Each structure stands twice: as structure tokens, then as C-alpha cells.
Amino acid sequence: MKQTYLSLATALLLSLNGFCQQHSEQKHDKYIWPKDELVRQKLGHWQDVKFGLLMHWGTYSERGIVESWSLCPEDEGWCERKGPTADNWYEYKKGYEALQTTFNPVKFNPDRWADAAQKAGMKYVIFTTKHHDGFCMFDTKQTDYKITSTKTPFSTNPRSNVTKEILQAFRGKDFMVGTYFSKPDWHNEHYWKPYFPPKDRNVNYNPKKYPDEWSKFKDFTYNQIQELMTDYGPVDILWLDGGWVRPFSSIDTSVSWQRTIPFDQDIDMARIAEMARQKQPGLLVVDRTVSGEFENYVTPEQQIPDHYMPIPWETCMTMGDSWSYIPKENFKSARKLVQTLVDVVAKNGNMLLNIAPGPDGEWHEEAYQRLTQIGNWLQTNGESIYNTKPLAPYRQEKWAFTSNEKITYATYLPADSETQLPTEVTLPVLPTKTVTILGSKQPLKWKKSGHSIIVTIPEPVRSQLASQPAWVFKMS
Template sequence: MKKISALLLLLFASTLLKAQEHESYVKPADTLVQKKLRQWQDLKFGLFMHWGPYSEWGVVESWSLCPEDEGWTQRKGPYGADYYTYKKAYENLLTTFNPTNFNPEKWVKAAKSAGMKYVIFTTKHHDGFSMFDTKQTDYKITSPRDPFSSNPRSNVTKEIFNAFSKENFMIGAYFSKPDWHSEYYWWPYFPPTNRNVNYDPAKYPDRWQKFKDFTYNQIGELMTGYGKVDILWLDGGWVRPKSSMDSKSAEYKKAYDQNIDMPKIAAMAREKQPGLIVVDRTVSGEYENYTTPEQQVPNEPLDHPWESCITMGNSWSYVPGDHYKSTNQIVSLLVKIVSRGGNLLMNIGPGPDGDWDPVAYNRLSQIGDWMKINGEGIYESTAVAPYSEGNIFYTKNKKSNTLYAFSLSDNDKVKLPGTITLHLKGINKVKKVSLLGVDRKIKFSTNAGALTITIPADLQQNNKLTQTATFKIQY
């Protein structure tokens, strides 16, 4: 258990650099966007999915194509020695990608049971492979070269959005602004040298304009033919005006000006999808309606809407034998994130057959059992000072005078001390304290701004609670 505790401590103690960089959050002026943002903030728990032909090899999504010497860009397997041989083999995965076990209704059932309320799906990652029936390229899952194209459900983005919409999930389309397959981003005339466009857009404006048109048209397709879309989740923050970069950063020194014309894209997308939340992640300004700390949890509330996107396993995409976080770890992450006013977007990578690892279903089932008892302290809640004390984390219901104190456990089985003392403003006005999932009267007393809860002896060891003990405090 030491390794688990250390991991959670690391996740919680680290304030993500991306979060620190967003010192100038711009509240959207559109009242419909403001309304949808408030609705989204109440949902608290969402599903993320990274999926594409790369799952056949069980390698990192897209990044092995990137000619940068980083830990996550390493090429593996029989094609790894030569870059161009590898790239050709990677792109040829299109011809064998055949996820015949694809069943989005199965995912919806598991996600809904776990208490998830929204979904973000990777319609296209940096490698440029479209998981939807785009008319802008043949590098897509519905290409005749892809054996799955003959399947009646081959337009997987549409199938996923439809299935989750039927269960009232908020729908989000992940879309990569860079496209390493497009000749208008990585022009074959030049070799790519890093993640950025491999030519100077200022020197070749016609070529860059074609890429802008390509991007605009693909996003337009997603906003038009895929039902209601609530969130446009844009990745690849290096595709941005150079004037918006920090001149001291390494990215600034490597990058060309890559102005993709976000005002035009956002206006078009919101005309087709009124109230659309736009997340131009890591690019501060009016098109980053919420921020996205990645794989970490800020150690204090942020002054704007945000979500932590975190993998259930170690990887974003499918990896055979991936190590999945325990239910206890995931619940602890959810509680900590919500206590800081954020949402948890939990990623599961489908495999090449079109299904999740059985472990993922098991985790979601156990989380659902926990949510049935404790969810009232998660949904429609806000952060409340002092946010946490030791292993106690607080939330406040938005609609009533109710606080929740989550006592996190190091183990699945919850053990409680004889007394717990909490320090909250207005604590002298407490009317009732109850323990969620336990039908017993809980005694309490207040003194000098402190609330002391007395736990009956038989509930200290044999309460039948898992992951947390949640105290409901009405005042």
C-alpha cells in the first residue's frame, strides 16, 4: 500500500504547470456557453477514450511518429529502426484495423452505472487518422481500404455519440489541430523534424491556407452530421498564433506561427451547435472555456472551470497487460478533484477488437457501487474551505445547506477512529450529521468552531463501507 499512497500523494501535491500558466482565464461572453459550462461543472465525472489503429500494436497514440527524442515518442517493434519504414507500416495499420467487437451500448451501460455523466471521444488524434466518415481524406475508418468499413457501424464516432446521447450524456469531440498525415501540415517535400508544421506558413501561405480549410471543414462535419455536440475538445496547443506563446519557452523557439483561425472555427461551430463549449487546451484566452490538468491534480481550487484528465491504466491508448488503478485510487482521485471544484475525466483505451479490458468494466462496476451511496456529495457540489484536513476532503451542495466530509481510506475496507474532528466555518449551526450508507444515528458536538463526530464502537471496524466514509452535515 505504500506505493499506492505515494502515487496519490504525488498526484495531489503537484500543481500542474499547465494550470499555473492560465493566469488570464477569459469568461465566455456567450450566455448559452456560460449556461452549458455550469451544467458541465455539475456533472463531475466523465469518460475519455483514445482509440485508433495504433491499438493494434499496443503503442502510444500517434507519438511514435513524432521525430523528437522523448520517452513517449520511441518507436518499438520490427519497424522501429528506420523512420520512414516505420511510418509506412504505421499508416498501413488502416488495412488491418477491424474492431468487430465494437459495441458502444456496452460502454454506455458500464459508464452510466459508474456514475459518469459525459463522454469525450478522440475523433482524430495527431496521426491524422479520422475515426469518423470525413470527406476531407481517405485516411479514415470508413475508407474502403479498412476492413471495418463494410460494417454497418463503421462510422464509430457517430455510433458512440448516438449511443451516449440516448442516455443523456453530454457529448464531447476530441479533435487534434495538428495532423501529421496531411500533406498540408507535414509537407512531403521536407522531412518532419518535430511535432510542428515542417514548413514556414508565412513563406508558403497558400499551403497553410489549405490546411486551415481542411481543419475547418473537418470540424464542420463533426458539428453538422453527428447529432448534438456539447464540447469541442481541441488538442495540440502548439498550433496557435506565435504571438500567444511565451517568448521564453522552448516551444516558441521551435515553432512557426501556426494561426489556425480559432475565431472563424468557433463561430462556425457555435452556429451549428449553439452553446458549444470550446476547449482550445493550453491556449489561454476566449477559446479555452475550461482548462485540462493532465494526469495530475491541482493542490488548491482554480479560479475557473477545469477538469483533470487521467488514465485508468498507465497509458492513454490500449496496451496489452496495462496496469489499472485500483478502485480505491480512482475514488480517491475523484473526491480530491471534486473537493477542489474540478471534474474528473477518466480515460479508458479500447483495444483493437473494439472492446475494453475486462478490468476496466470491473473498476467501473465497483465505482458505481460506491457512487450509489456517496454520489450525492459529488454531483452539483462546490469547493468549500478549508477543502481538506489530513485524509478528510470537503464538498458543499450547491442547492442546500449541506456539507460532505469524505474520510478517505488507504484500503478498500473502511476503518474509522472513535472520534473525528472537523473545522468548518459556521460549524456551530449544525442540525444533523449522518453517515452515508449506514442507517444509524450519529452523535456530534460543536465547540469553538470545531465539529466532533463520535463513531459507535461497532461501526469503527464493521461498517461495511468501502473506499470512504462520507459524513453528511446539515446546517
């Protein structure tokens, strides 16, 4: 994943690339429903919980820079290097990897995170066990480039195996838990072979020409995922990033970044998934952007499809501007975040909201405030979100529609300037018996108008529910 604070020109270019990427991710003709009944059951449960937490965290938080990408020798805005060694890639990489020797997040307290996420109404968590830079936030036996190494000051902390601590804390709050894992590894000598200078994000040699090297990398990847599936308790989701590591035959040439993949980088997902599900029956495997059997749900990044999609999908999105920690964040408003969740759910998706811990092991306090505000709204209106299904017309102007058995929910998404509901609203739905607004028990008067109903909202209700991010009409 990439940082999102960019120059205007870069942002415009990315928006055009993003349009192509989004267009690709909205095509669902290649989606394959899982055949394993346990996987199907877990996928159904995941679709019911709707709202999750993603955390990008690693040594890069010490510098407050984009996660991993400054190591990538591509001429892109999110790969920019800064600092006294920026002009020398080799020296820069050496200094970046030396962050391991100073990383000491002494305020690490996953119980506080789990408590805040639960009160916000989140129901699942995905944690970055390893990003593209290869630094492992778990106690792997495959490399010493890890948080539990004696080279890392935090290794003396009894909670140094942060992946285990995080999954345990969230599991204790009845969350579904998942492990983010980067398929590429820019620290591993069998991915970026030291003999060759890397040219871009991809493997820096031709795997067909050096099959032994690639075989060693495949085994390394398999062994690390096996550790995560074996030593960390029940795991619900294996969330794989770095979609350029894929079979050459799976490249979608309509997506610009996929056209630049030079080699077949097949890591044998069938072997990995079989092993992982032997360890974790029913495991959801999310091989991001690689359509087919091992992408149990699709993951548009920082984007929301413009229409309902009949397949399982999840928007992964930052609470602020950045996937990784930056000292001064620009957090989205609670209104924006709530309305985004409503929009996503009405189109049949889940929302995975990213918050980035800092080098001391804490979130920005403002992130906690946003979670409290979201939780306050969901405490009253959550029945329109959880365990619901989208209902046609799904999204229409300011309206979003969901249903739960015999109950229909129509959520009004106000503009920023609207602090109160109008005195009348027109709902483009069939007539009903009873209409109320969640947060008020007073039945509302309504009348039929063609294929719609006109609902009158009395002044006491408008005042009582003023300044909400969204208002939910309940029709039974």
C-alpha cells in the same frame, strides 16, 4: 496525449516538466469567462456533472503502442519506435499508416460502453475522432485515411462510422457528448509537407514563407470540424488537442514544451468557433493550453492542482498507465480512483477518466470491474459529488469538503491501511445540527471543540461501512 509508462530517469525528467506545466495550468489570471449566455449555461451544467469518460482509440491499438507519438521524430521516451523498421522513419511511417488496411474491431459495441459508464456514475463522454496521426474515426470527406474507407476492413460493418455510433449510444443514456479532435495532422500533406522531412511535432515548413500551404491546412481543419458539428447530432463539447498549433503570440515561455514551438501556427480559432456554435448553439470549446477566449475550461493532464481554483477545470487522467490500449494494463485501484474524484471535485474540478479500447473494439474486462466499483460507491455517496460546490477549506489533510444548498459534506479519505473509520474523528467545520454518514441512517453523537466538532462513530456503523474507498459525513 502521451504514454505514461517510462524509465525512472525519464519519469523524473517528466515530473519536473510536469511541475512547470502544472504551475502554468494553475494560473488562472488569463481565463476569460464566456460572454455567450448559452455557453455559460452549458458550462454551469458541465460543472455540475463532475465525472466523464475519455476514450483514445485508433489503428495504433493494433500494435499496443503509444497513440500517434511513435511517428514524431523527437528524442523523447514516448516517441520511441519499435519493430523491424524502427531504424528507418520513412519505412516505419509507411508501415504505421498501413495499419488502416488491417484495422477490424469486430467486437465494437458502444452500447455496452455507455451502459457501463452510466452505471459508474459518469455523465459525459469525450471520444477521439482524430489523433495526431491523422487517422479519422469518422466518415470525413476530406481524406481517405479513415475508418470508413474501403481500404479498412471494418468499413463493411454497418456501424463503421464509430464516432456517430458512440455519440448516439451515449446520448441515449443522457450523457453530454464531446469530440476530441487533434489540430495537428501528421498525415496531411499541408501540415507535414512531403518535400521536407519533419523534425519534430510541429509543422515542417514556415507558414509565413508558404502561406498557400498553411491556408490549405486551415481549410482542411475547418472542414473536418464543420463535418463533426453538422453530421453527428447534438454535440456539447469540442475538445481540441495539440496545443503547439497556436498563434505565436499565445506561447507561454514559462512552459518548456511551448518554448520549442518554432512558427506561428494560427488556424483562426475565431472562425472555427463561430461556425461550430452556429451549428451547435452553446457549444463548449476547449482549445487546450491556449489561454483565452476559446479555452472554456482548462485541462491539467495526469495531474491535480494542489489547491482550489475558481475557474472551470478538468483533470484528464488514465485509468491505467496508458492513454492508448496496451495488452497488459496496470489499472489504478477503485479506492484510488474514487479518492481522486473526491479530491478533484473539492478543488472545483471535473474528472475525465480515460479507458482505451483494444484492436477488437473492446475494453479490458478489468476496466468494467473498476467502473462497477466506482458506481457502487457513487450510488451511495453521489449526492456529495454531483451538483455540489467546493466549500472552504476545500482540502485539509484527509478531508475534502463540498456543499449543496444547506447541506455540508465532509469526505474522509483513508490511507490504504485503513479499512474502518476511527472511533472518533475531528471535523474542522462549524457546529451543526445533525451528523450522519452516507450509507447509514443513524445520527451520530458530536460535541463542539473550538472551531471544530468531534464526532463519535459507533462500532455497528464502523463495521457496516468497512472497506469503503472514502466515507462521507453529511451535516444538515
